[in-house]
Amino acid sequence: MAFSADELRVLRRALATALNPAPLQDDDVQDCLRLAESVDESVAEAGRLRAFLLADLVRYRQALPGSLTGYLELLQDALAAGYDPAADDLAALRALRHHPAAGALLARCQVLAERSVRTRLARVSQAQSPSRTLAAAPRARLLALPGGRASDDGGAGAGAGAGAGAGTPAKPAPKPPAPGERPVPKPSEAFPPRRRPVPPPPPEERVAG
Incomplete structure (x- = not known):
């Protein structure tokens, strides 16, 4: 222009x-x-x-091979205008590679065709890269926190308290006394229940006796 x-x-x-x-x-x-x-x-x-x-x-x-000269000139003009050689052009030039001008033009068209294919593949890969990144994202693993039901120390208590409810904590097991140590008395032993006093017999029973 x-x-x-x-x-x-x-x-x-x-x-x-x-x-x-x-x-x-x-x-x-x-x-x-x-x-x-x-x-x-x-x-x-x-x-x-x-x-x-x-x-x-x-x-x-x-019209090849009779139109060889005109075809080569038109192909050169098309390439100068930004034309990407098609598969039919490459096939025609391969059939005419014995001609020096056709052989040189074939080498040029092969370079342009490969460049065009790489450009299209790069555009396709760039368009698909976001979706691939989202699809290939690994899922986060849920890790058990220490002190939960899966811990070794509370495993038995969790199994015993499962029937009472999920929110009821399990009672710890009593610790056995050491050798030679006096066991801790139970509340019922330290504070025995008081016995109710026996009421006196009625007066009739006392006179009769």
């Missing part, structure tokens, strides 16, 4: 305004609009020319 001297001046003023915003005059605004329309038309024309070039390339490829 080439710009005329007037279009370059308009483009320079537009860039200066973008860097340093300032009010534009009506003439400057109209010049920028006309330049934008010219750029849009050039882009559309380039797209049409590219479509015609690729259509001619297909026709010349289908």
Whole structure:
């Protein structure tokens, strides 16, 4: 795409305004609009020319080997315009590798095709990498804290108190006395229950006796 001297001046003023915003005059605004329309038309024309070039390339490829010279020229123009060689182009060039120009063009197309495949694979891997990271994230393991039901010291008490309820703590087992040590008396032994006094017999029973 080439710009005329007037279009370059308009483009320079537009860039200066973008860097340093300032009010534009009506003439400057109209010049920028006309330049934008010219750029849009050039882009559309380039797209049409590219479509015609690729259509001619297909026709010349289908007419090989008689159209070898024209096909090689069209393929070089397409590559210069950013065309990625297709599998049909590589197959045609392999069949014509005995021709020096076709052999050199085949080596160039193979490099471009490999680069294009790597670029597409990199884009696919980048698009799939977040989902793979989420899917491959390991699940957190639940670890038992010390002092719970699984501890060695409270294992027997937990099993005994399971029937009484989950929130009822188990009573510790009594500690046996050491050899030669007097056992601690039970509350019933230290404080025996008081016996109720026997009421006296009725007066009739005392007189009779």
